Amino acid sequence: MDSSTGLLTLPGRTFLHFLTYLGQLAALMGDLLLAVRSRVWRLKLVAQQIVAIGYGSQAVVIVTGAFTGAVFTFQSYAKFKEFGFETTVGAVVSVALCRELGPVLAGLMVAGRVGAAMAADIGTMKVTEQVDALRVMGVHPVDYLVLPRFLAMMISMPFLVAESISFGLIASYLVTSVGYDMPSSWYLTHMIDHTNMEDLSIGMIKGFVFGMLITLISCHQGLAAENGAVGVGLGTTRAVVISSLVLLIVNFFLSILLNYVFPIGSV
Amino acid sequence: MAATSTVGTNPPAAPNGAAEVFIELRDLHKRFGKQEILCGIDLKLYHGETLCIIGPSGEGKTVTMKHIIGLIRPDAGDVYVAGMHVNRLGEREMAPIRQKVSMLFQGAALFDRMTVEENVAFPLWESGVRDRKEIKQRVLEALEAVDLAEHLDKYPTSLSGGMRKRTGIARAIICRSECILYDEPNSGLDPIGSDIIDQMILRMQRRFGVTSIIVTHDMRSTFKIANRVAMLYRGKIHFLGTPDELRASPDPIVQDFINGRSDVTG
Numbered sequence: 001m002d003s004s005t006g007l008l009t010l011p012g013r014t015f016l017h018f019l020t021y022l023g024q025l026a027a028l029m030g031d032l033l034l035a036v037r038s039r040v041w042r043l044k045l046v047a048q049q050i051v052a053i054g055y056g057s058q059a060v061v062i063v064t065g066a067f068t069g070a071v072f073t074f075q076s077y078a079k080f081k082e083f084g085f086e087t088t089v090g091a092v093v094s095v096a097l098c099r100e101l102g103p104v105l106a107g108l109m110v111a112g113r114v115g116a117a118m119a120a121d122i123g124t125m126k127v128t129e130q131v132d133a134l135r136v137m138g139v140h141p142v143d144y145l146v147l148p149r150f151l152a153m154m155i156s157m158p159f160l161v162a163e164s165i166s167f168g169l170i171a172s173y174l175v176t177s178v179g180y181d182m183p184s185s186w187y188l189t190h191m192i193d194h195t196n197m198e199d200l201s202i203g204m205i206k207g208f209v210f211g212m213l214i215t216l217i218s219c220h221q222g223l224a225a226e227n228g229a230v231g232v233g234l235g236t237t238r239a240v241v242i243s244s245l246v247l248l249i250v251n252f253f254l255s256i257l258l259n260y261v262f263p264i265g266s267v
Numbered sequence: 268m269a270a271t272s273t274v275g276t277n278p279p280a281a282p283n284g285a286a287e288v289f290i291e292l293r294d295l296h297k298r299f300g301k302q303e304i305l306c307g308i309d310l311k312l313y314h315g316e317t318l319c320i321i322g323p324s325g326e327g328k329t330v331t332m333k334h335i336i337g338l339i340r341p342d343a344g345d346v347y348v349a350g351m352h353v354n355r356l357g358e359r360e361m362a363p364i365r366q367k368v369s370m371l372f373q374g375a376a377l378f379d380r381m382t383v384e385e386n387v388a389f390p391l392w393e394s395g396v397r398d399r400k401e402i403k404q405r406v407l408e409a410l411e412a413v414d415l416a417e418h419l420d421k422y423p424t425s426l427s428g429g430m431r432k433r434t435g436i437a438r439a440i441i442c443r444s445e446c447i448l449y450d451e452p453n454s455g456l457d458p459i460g461s462d463i464i465d466q467m468i469l470r471m472q473r474r475f476g477v478t479s480i481i482v483t484h485d486m487r488s489t490f491k492i493a494n495r496v497a498m499l500y501r502g503k504i505h506f507l508g509t510p511d512e513l514r515a516s517p518d519p520i521v522q523d524f525i526n527g528r529s530d531v532t533g
Contacts, residue, residue, distance in 0.1 A: 034359065125378075132338050133376035137390040138365040140358060 069168025122222025
């Protein structure tokens with residue numbers, strides 16, 4: 001095949017690779033549903049994963065949420081003051097954190113920290129034949145390796161998103177009250193008046209969806225690892241990159257969809 | 268001995284006199300990318316016998332073994348284990364076969380995060396045994412059979428190569444499988460470590476009547492433990508017979524391989 005033919009067929013081949021990848025993810029999701037149907041939960045493994053995913057990710061999620069809330073408030077306060085709207089900072093930051101920044105930043109941090117660990121863990125087991133050993137002992141790898149991680153992620157993610165939002169709001173409040181001497185009642189009144197359960201629900205739903213996507217993508221990369229340490233490294237990198245990009249793209253469409261269900265400023 | 272003359276001939280009866288076929292491969296073909304690894308393998312294994320598969324590296328010995336337990340699916344051909352058609356079963360339908368057949372991997376494939384005891388207990392727990400006393404007792408029995416009862420609490424990373432393989436054997440025998448597949452059990456071991464593994468395999472056969480397939484390059488070990496030997500060469504079974512027939516074979520390819528002469532792959 002000469003180079004011009006190669007270039008011409010490149011979009012087609014890329015599209016085929018993309019479809020193949022989607023098919024593999026769908027197959028993994030199908031296996032996961034079969035694993036759920038088998039109702040073998042392996043609670044000890046789920047608990048271990050909750051510690052690794054939920055407990056272990058708190059620091060990064062809290063720091064990310066807090067400093068994002070702080071810097072967002074710092075920047076927006078100055079601009080809002082020009083128009084005399086500085087008291088509305090609390091409302092704007094709160095809605096932005098609940099609907100977008102909280103879940104997206106928590107998701108990106110978890111994709112980096114947990115997604116990489118999932119892909120590396122499972123990938124190492126794959127290339128050292130531990131996954132085959134599971135199969136030989138009659139244990140489906142999805143039941144043993146993916147389902148506990150999936151359940152742990154579903155349980156942990158809402159808490160991590162809530163922490164990200166909460167610490168973002170606390171930091172925002174401190175910036176306005178300590179940094180700008182704004183009376184705390186102004187900040188709190190506007191924040192409470194303009195933030196409702198729908199905003200929080202959007203954050204939680206997004207956290208759930210992001211958690212599912214990160215687990216699915218990362219475990220798939222781990223189970224697909226080949227060629228020893230190089231393959232594991234490649235799978236780990238791909239898990240983080242694909243999870244992060246998919247999360248940002250899905251977030252856009254999810255925001256549009258959820259805005260129909262829970263319109264902003266509806267209350 | 269000609270390549271085709273040995274394929275399909277009547278093998279000797281299994282050591283215990285039983286003639287029932289336990290594993291059968293029919294016209295097995297497998298290709299990875301452009302490389303054809305298996306080009307029509309026909310093989311029968313009888314209850315209670317020990318078959319060694321030998322042959323140059325990259326000829327598909329491990330691939331053949333992995334077909335038997337359903338880790339790899341053939342492009343063409345059929346695999347039967349205990350009357351079950353392996354390549355027609357889905358991954359979740361393999362349980363009955365994997366209760367009958369277990370496997371020792373080349374690197375033992377022990378779970379890094381589990382101790383020796385947990386590794387050996389794993390298949391029992393997963394098969395539904397919940398009585399901790401029974402599990403403990405059977406783990407100890409299995410580890411005593413491989414002389415590792417004093418290393419219960421060690422992690423795989425702190426074991427030597429031989430100890431890892433023996434732990435793998437303990438894990439393979441704990442569910443009392445009818446057949447054990449060994450993938451290069453002697454590789455990377457010193458002569459004494461290698462002999463210990465051979466003794467383990469012989470003990471499994473004598474004490475539990477286990478049917479065994481051993482993929483190996485170790486001719487000393489092959490002559491010691493095999494009832495029959497199959498030599499894979501260029502994707503086909505080039506020789507099938509007893510160790511004595513192997514020794515006496517006039518086939519230059521067979522002789523070059525068993526005597527370690529390098530022109531075998533030329």
